[in-house]
Amino acid sequence: MNIRVKLTLQFIVLVSTMLAICFSSIYFFTSSYLDNRFYVRLKSKAVTAAELLINVQEVDAKLLKVIDKANKDILSQENIAIFNYKNQKLYRSNDSINFNITPQLLNKARLDKEVIIEENGLKIIGLPFNSPYNRVVVFAGAKDVYTEATLEALCYILVFLFILMVVVVGIAGWFFAGRALSPISLVVSQVNEIYPYALSSNRVKVENSKDEIGILAQTFNELLERTYSAFKQQRFFISNISHELRNPLARMYSQLEVTRFKERSQQEYKEVIDAVMVDLKDLTTLSNTLLELSKIENGYDDFLFEPHRIDELIWDAKQQLEKTYPEYIIEVDFLTELDHEGQLIVLLNPYLLKVAILNLMENACKFSTDSRVEVGISWNNEAIQIDFSNIGSGLAQDELERIFHTFYRSDKTAQKRGYGIGLALVKQIIKLHKGQITVPFHSLEKTTFRIQLLY
Numbered sequence: 001m002n003i004r005v006k007l008t009l010q011f012i013v014l015v016s017t018m019l020a021i022c023f024s025s026i027y028f029f030t031s032s033y034l035d036n037r038f039y040v041r042l043k044s045k046a047v048t049a050a051e052l053l054i055n056v057q058e059v060d061a062k063l064l065k066v067i068d069k070a071n072k073d074i075l076s077q078e079n080i081a082i083f084n085y086k087n088q089k090l091y092r093s094n095d096s097i098n099f100n101i102t103p104q105l106l107n108k109a110r111l112d113k114e115v116i117i118e119e120n121g122l123k124i125i126g127l128p129f130n131s132p133y134n135r136v137v138v139f140a141g142a143k144d145v146y147t148e149a150t151l152e153a154l155c156y157i158l159v160f161l162f163i164l165m166v167v168v169v170g171i172a173g174w175f176f177a178g179r180a181l182s183p184i185s186l187v188v189s190q191v192n193e194i195y196p197y198a199l200s201s202n203r204v205k206v207e208n209s210k211d212e213i214g215i216l217a218q219t220f221n222e223l224l225e226r227t228y229s230a231f232k233q234q235r236f237f238i239s240n241i242s243h244e245l246r247n248p249l250a251r252m253y254s255q256l257e258v259t260r261f262k263e264r265s266q267q268e269y270k271e272v273i274d275a276v277m278v279d280l281k282d283l284t285t286l287s288n289t290l291l292e293l294s295k296i297e298n299g300y301d302d303f304l305f306e307p308h309r310i311d312e313l314i315w316d317a318k319q320q321l322e323k324t325y326p327e328y329i330i331e332v333d334f335l336t337e338l339d340h341e342g343q344l345i346v347l348l349n350p351y352l353l354k355v356a357i358l359n360l361m362e363n364a365c366k367f368s369t370d371s372r373v374e375v376g377i378s379w380n381n382e383a384i385q386i387d388f389s390n391i392g393s394g395l396a397q398d399e400l401e402r403i404f405h406t407f408y409r410s411d412k413t414a415q416k417r418g419y420g421i422g423l424a425l426v427k428q429i430i431k432l433h434k435g436q437i438t439v440p441f442h443s444l445e446k447t448t449f450r451i452q453l454l455y
Contacts, residue, residue: 003184004177011173016166023158030154034147035123039116041075042125046140049080050129053091054136075142077122082129083137090136099124099139109137183213191220248279305433309344310353310384310453314375317357321365328365328373335378335387343379346453348433356429357386359422360449364390382454389441389448403439 079094087103100119109115109126117124124141190204203224204217259272311332318330338344364373368390376387404427430437433453441448 004174004181007177007180008170008173011177012166012170015169015173016162019162019165023162027151027154027158031147031151034150035144038123038142038144038147039125042123042140042142043114043127045075045078046080046125046127046138047129049091049093049140050082050136050138053082054129054131054134076145078142079122079140081139083139085135097122097141099141101126101139106137109139184216187213187217187220248283252276252279305347305349307345308348308350309341310346310348310386311344311377313348313350313354313357314377314386317354317361318375321358321361325362325365325371328362328371330361330365330373330375332375332377335376336380344377344384346384346455348453352429353433356426356451359426360388360451363422364388364447364449368392383435383452384455386451386453387440387448388450389446391446404437 077094077097079092079097079099081089081093081099081101082091083101083106084090087106092098099122105115105117105126110128113127115126117126119141121143122141123144124139126137126139129136129138187204203221255272255275259269264272311334314332318332321328322330336343361373361375365371369392372390374387374389376389378385378387404423427437430451430453435451435453438450438452439447440450
């Protein structure tokens with residue numbers, strides 16, 4: 001069931017419910033009004049008959065019956081019965097109709113001043129009539145033909161109007177729902193015309209940016225923008241990874257191809273093998289880094305987090321890096337006075353965070369003028385902070401927005417061995433730890449990378 005049908009049905013149900021309540025109320029109040037009006041007429045006839053019979057001496061039961069028959073305002077199956085204080089019947093206007101009036105009912109009429117009953121389809125009202133000459137109880141009853149006919153006609157009219165209004169509301173609801181949803185149809189038609197190769201230029205037109213449809217279109221345009229950025233990044237990734245894989249593979253192939261042309265000495269074979277092993281090591285490092293980055297970006301949730309001292313990871317990374325690159329100088333300094341061991345404990349994944357620290361240390365040493373990095377550790381009540389500072393070529397302002405992109409390498413770092421993946425991996429690792437990595441200080445001579453991890 002589409003939205004247009006749902007809206008139409010909901011509109012029909014809403015209006016039908018309101019109409020049913022209104023028409024039911026009209027029928028109920030009309031019925032109550034006609035009933036009250038009929039009983040008022042019966043009461044008036046009862047009082048008139050009692051007045052003539054009791055207070056007018058010239059009128060007796062026979063004369064009163066003649067007067068009633070001469071009255072043209074006779075109700076259907078009308079009958080008026082008058083009883084004295086001994087519960088004896090003094091008068092009855094219609095001999096063919098007899099009311100079942102019991103002594104209990106007569107006493108009830110005297111006590112309550114008015115009693116209303118229905119008997120054999122007749123509506124009957126009873127009331128006491130007191131005069132200086134006599135005390136009687138009068139019962140007047142008749143069949144309310146007019147009210148029944150009026151209510152029946154009213155019922156037919158209301159049912160017809162209800163059905164007619166439901167049909168009209170259904171047609172109007174279908175029409176207005178179509179008009180209300182026409183912008184969505186326009187958005188759908190525009191979306192169907194957008195193809196992947198044209199993501200850079202095609203966007204959904206927004207007629208009214210303030211209504212829900214406009215907000216939906218703007219949201220979809222933002223989604224297209226993110227999708228286009230993802231496609232560009234994917235193309236960029238494929239282009240760069242192809243280049244990074246091709247170079248070492250081409251070097252290995254050319255070295256092995258040249259070597260097999262003629263016999264070489266043992267030393268020459270060893271040099272070729274060493275060169276090929278260097279390229280293989282680079283390929284292994286590249287593939288491992290890409291795998292780690294892929295696991296983190298794909299949201300793998302199998303990484304275990306545990307309380308761990310951050311300084312232990314820094315010392316381990318320092319020893320590992322100095323063992324691999326003896327020329328690197330790594331200085332670690334505590335910038336805040338340590339009160340207790342808990343200030344250095346953070347909930348983290350030791351392996352991943354050590355990878356991030358190693359990358360930042362290695363980059364700082366690699367791109368510094370003196371192969372030196374200063375690591376400063378500080379903390380407050382909310383987070384622990386680690387700064388990695390070096391002196392080198394520095395970063396320009398326009399480079400700060402791209403340094404964490406995969407495979408991005410500036411002109412200053414192009415001559416250094418690397419793939420442009422390290423900082424992207426670091427950012428994903430810190431994001432996984434719900435931390436932040438920023439560059440709070442940079443110039444053409446000095447750069448500082450800062451990691452903040454919440455306790």
